Structures are given as C-alpha cells and as structure tokens.
Amino acid sequence: MKHQPLPSATGEDSDRVYTPVAWSSMICRLLPLSGRVLDPCRGQGAFFDQFPHHCEKLWCELDEGRDFFQFNESVDWIVSNPPWSKIKDFMDHAMTISNNVIFLITTNHAYTKARVKIVQKHGFRIRGLLHMPTPPKPWPQSGFQLSAIWWQRGYLGQPEVLHAVDNLGATA
Numbered sequence: 001m002k003h004q005p006l007p008s009a010t011g012e013d014s015d016r017v018y019t020p021v022a023w024s025s026m027i028c029r030l031l032p033l034s035g036r037v038l039d040p041c042r043g044q045g046a047f048f049d050q051f052p053h054h055c056e057k058l059w060c061e062l063d064e065g066r067d068f069f070q071f072n073e074s075v076d077w078i079v080s081n082p083p084w085s086k087i088k089d090f091m092d093h094a095m096t097i098s099n100n101v102i103f104l105i106t107t108n109h110a111y112t113k114a115r116v117k118i119v120q121k122h123g124f125r126i127r128g129l130l131h132m133p134t135p136p137k138p139w140p141q142s143g144f145q146l147s148a149i150w151w152q153r154g155y156l157g158q159p160e161v162l163h164a165v166d167n168l169g170a171t172a
Contacts, residue, residue, distance in 0.1 A: 018043055018081075019043075019046040019047065021046050021050070023046075023104065024081075026132075027047075027050075027079070027104065028050035028051060028079065030162070031102060033055055034076060035056065035075075035076030035077065036073075037051045037076065038078050038079075039057075039060070040082065040093075042059040042060065043061065058073075058075060068090070068093065072097060078094045078098045078101045081105070087103070087105060090103070091103070091118050092122075095122035100127075100150065102148055104147075107129070110149050124151040124155070125151065125155045126150065126151055126159040127155045127160070128150040128159055128162065130147060130148040130163075131161065
C-alpha cells in the first residue's frame with residue numbers, strides 16, 4: 001500500500017496520489033527514455049526508480065527541499081504523476097525545460113483551453129497516449145480515463161493510442 005494514494009485526503013494532501021509501481025514500470029518500459037530524465041515530483045520514487053540505468057536520473061520533491069519550479073536546467077525527458085490541481089503550472093514549466101513531457105493524469109486534464117494554449121505556445125503536440133486502467137482504491141475513482149500522455153516538441157505526426165494490459169489489478 002505504500003505506493004497508493006492517501007484515502008479521503010483534503011487540502012494540499014489531496015494531490016498526494018502515489019503511483020503504483022506496476023503503472024510506472026509499464027510506462028517507463030514503453031518509452032524510449034534516454035539522456036537526462038527528470039521526475040519533478042518524485043514522491044516515493046515510483047517513476048524515478050524505474051528510469052533506465054543508462055539515463056542521467058534527476059528529481060525534484062518539494063517535501064525534500066527541491067522545488068520543481070526552481071529547477072531550470074534543460075532535460076531530455078520529464079516523466080511524472082504531477083499534482084493534478086497544479087497541472088497547468090507543471091505543464092508550462094515542464095514544456096519550458098524539456099522536449100518530451102509525460103504525465104500520468106486523467107485525459108480530460110490535457111484538454112482545457114488554457115492547457116491546449118500552453119501546449120501550442122511551446123510548440124508541442126501529443127505524441128502518444130497510453131490509456132491505463134484505474135488503480136484500485138484508495139486511488140481516486142473519478143470515472144475519467146487515466147492516461148500517460150506524451151507531449152513532444154515539434155512532433156507533427158498523429159498521436160499513437162495504446163492500451164495498457166489489464167492485469168495490473170485495476171478497476172474497469
């Protein structure tokens with residue numbers, strides 16, 4: 001249970017939704033990660049610990065004194081489950097410092113007018129969507145599709161839509 005979201009959290013803790021390792025492992029295995037890879041909200045390390053050993057693994061974690069919004073180095077990849085209440089700010093900063101951004105979020109988080117404008121402002125397009133099953137409770141059961149969304153700067157092709165295997169112990 002250590003990689004599960006906190007049940008019935010309120011306030012700032014409502015953004016503490018820890019990614020199950022099976023989800024982060026699948027996402028990292030499917031991505032061509034290379035170079036400098038940053039997890040801007042490392043939490044308990046679900047993504048960070050899955051980054052390939054050949055990569056330069058970087059992290060931020062506000063609770064440990066490393067604020068993502070103070071990190072201004074260029075990286076090749078950003079991969080994380082960011083705080084959903086701050087997704088707009090995370091997208092904007094991530095797309096400023098990286099050419100590839102992957103967030104585990106509900107798909108509807110990517111399509112507000114303000115977020116689409118951020119994507120366009122930075123010259124990004126969706127490269128791929130990996131539709132994930134919803135993790136079991138206590139993960140929030142929102143009814144929205146959970147996806148690992150990959151935005152890439154300068155990408156001109158059509159997004160590839162993938163579906164995760166269903167044997168992750170998830171709900172439909």
